[in-house]
Amino acid sequence: MQDFDVVIIGGGPGGINAGIMLSKAGKSVALVQEEPESFGGTCLNRGCMPTKSLLKAATAYRYAKDAAKYGLELHVGPVDLEKVRAVTDGDLGMLRGAVQGMLDQAGITGFRGKGSFESDRVIAVTRNDGSREMLHGETIIIATGSRPKELSIAPFDGKHILSSDQMLVNTELPERLLIVGGGAIGCEFATLYHTFGSDVIIAEAMESLLPREDYEAGKALQAAFEAQGIKVKTGTAIERFTVKDGKVSVAFKNGEVINGIDKVLVGIGRSANVEGLNVEAAGVRTEGGAIKVNDLMETEVPGIYAVGDVAGGLTLAHAAEKEAQLLVQNLLKGSRRALNQQAVPRVAFTHPEVAAVGASREGNGVKAYTFPQVPNGRSVVDKVAPAFVKFFVKEQTSEIAGAVIIGEAATEMIHEMALAVENGLTLQQVGATVHVHPTHSKNILQAIHGCV
Numbered sequence: 001m002q003d004f005d006v007v008i009i010g011g012g013p014g015g016i017n018a019g020i021m022l023s024k025a026g027k028s029v030a031l032v033q034e035e036p037e038s039f040g041g042t043c044l045n046r047g048c049m050p051t052k053s054l055l056k057a058a059t060a061y062r063y064a065k066d067a068a069k070y071g072l073e074l075h076v077g078p079v080d081l082e083k084v085r086a087v088t089d090g091d092l093g094m095l096r097g098a099v100q101g102m103l104d105q106a107g108i109t110g111f112r113g114k115g116s117f118e119s120d121r122v123i124a125v126t127r128n129d130g131s132r133e134m135l136h137g138e139t140i141i142i143a144t145g146s147r148p149k150e151l152s153i154a155p156f157d158g159k160h161i162l163s164s165d166q167m168l169v170n171t172e173l174p175e176r177l178l179i180v181g182g183g184a185i186g187c188e189f190a191t192l193y194h195t196f197g198s199d200v201i202i203a204e205a206m207e208s209l210l211p212r213e214d215y216e217a218g219k220a221l222q223a224a225f226e227a228q229g230i231k232v233k234t235g236t237a238i239e240r241f242t243v244k245d246g247k248v249s250v251a252f253k254n255g256e257v258i259n260g261i262d263k264v265l266v267g268i269g270r271s272a273n274v275e276g277l278n279v280e281a282a283g284v285r286t287e288g289g290a291i292k293v294n295d296l297m298e299t300e301v302p303g304i305y306a307v308g309d310v311a312g313g314l315t316l317a318h319a320a321e322k323e324a325q326l327l328v329q330n331l332l333k334g335s336r337r338a339l340n341q342q343a344v345p346r347v348a349f350t351h352p353e354v355a356a357v358g359a360s361r362e363g364n365g366v367k368a369y370t371f372p373q374v375p376n377g378r379s380v381v382d383k384v385a386p387a388f389v390k391f392f393v394k395e396q397t398s399e400i401a402g403a404v405i406i407g408e409a410a411t412e413m414i415h416e417m418a419l420a421v422e423n424g425l426t427l428q429q430v431g432a433t434v435h436v437h438p439t440h441s442k443n444i445l446q447a448i449h450g451c452v
Helices: 015-026 041-044 046-063 081-106 164-168 184-196 215-228 318-332 377-382 410-423 427-431 442-451
Strands: 002-011 028-033 109-112 114-117 121-125 132-142 147-149 177-178 199-204 233-234 237-242 247-252 257-261 263-266 271-272 304-306 346-348 355-359 366-371 388-394 400-406
Touching: 002 015, 002 442, 015 041, 028 132, 028 377, 041 046, 041 081, 041 164, 046 081, 046 164, 046 184, 132 318, 147 410, 164 184, 164 263, 177 257, 184 199, 184 215, 184 263, 184 346, 215 233, 215 355, 215 388, 215 400, 247 427, 247 442, 263 304, 271 355, 304 366, 346 410, 346 427, 355 427, 366 442, 388 442, 400 410, 410 427, 410 442
Parallel strands: 002 028, 002 132, 028 109, 132 304, 177 199, 177 263, 199 233
Antiparallel strands: 114 121, 121 132, 147 271, 237 247, 247 257, 346 355, 355 400, 366 388, 388 400
């Protein structure tokens, strides 16, 4: 048995950040990762990074197809998805090497295999060949992430009914693609495959896209999608799928049937990776399918913590990173700082981009202000739709409680609003800040001036 100050199960953003910080503080750290390809977890291997690489290719393809708007004449051929995927694989290879380099530099000891509890201080690592190794740690951090949820009526088969993991390695451009789920995952894939030439249909059971966000914003994204040619069905539940002769038929509960679907992507959310951890051996409890923790990421067992998707919450890579950072600071300094989830941005890298932070509903002293979509100089020369901007403001203090932005560079613009939410800034304080001209960020300034 090997002894460490800290044993971390899971090598995604949360686990890696915690491990590097602890190692730099002089702690001996073991990092256990089941992922066969690389440390980096879902984000690097099957999530954030491959999708962004593919979406960048889609953006380049869209600009090429729209070149005439800019006075350019370009010949654009069909997409070869295998070539696009090869470029993505190259990107991931570079990132994997960088992550491994950071771990090596930090002096972290890596273990490949499935980590599970033998007791509250002992972790068993089971390798692919069945061999096992025991690790003892005074502190245990669970950071095993999550996986795509399946539909009970349509288990993943990897060919016709696919998860986001499977769709990311797909090299066949479907003529017709049905996406089940209108959250960030589904909407990003809709942008990707529609841009590449697929006929895309999104089916969302709730009444708007991005149902966890502001309803008006969800409808604005739907309108933008439909203007592009993406078909959107909201308030629509699916009754059954039928696969015959290589095609999928889908029957909706309202009686509608769509035939001739080549592939179905199921993007209805993610489930925490708790299976096989044997948390019962350590006395750790789960709740709602995730590790039960308090605001400080502490389980009910002293010395055992959980960060990221496995603990439920926001299921965002940057939230996991921040949770890990705060946890390590608390461990090293004896502080008790918790993540302010209201200040964590939530984004969808769609076309147009969507970004939100903080409150997304009126009520309890919060009032909403929607800014009309008026072109500014940058949107005119970029030949893109002007941004949709909506603020949620505390009525008594004018503090910004939340915001949602839809438009070009929204995923970059949202950081200003996150800073405001984190620090309790008012509309007047943000409005007093000089914004560069011409930029898309001036939409925020224009919106504030329209409110105060």
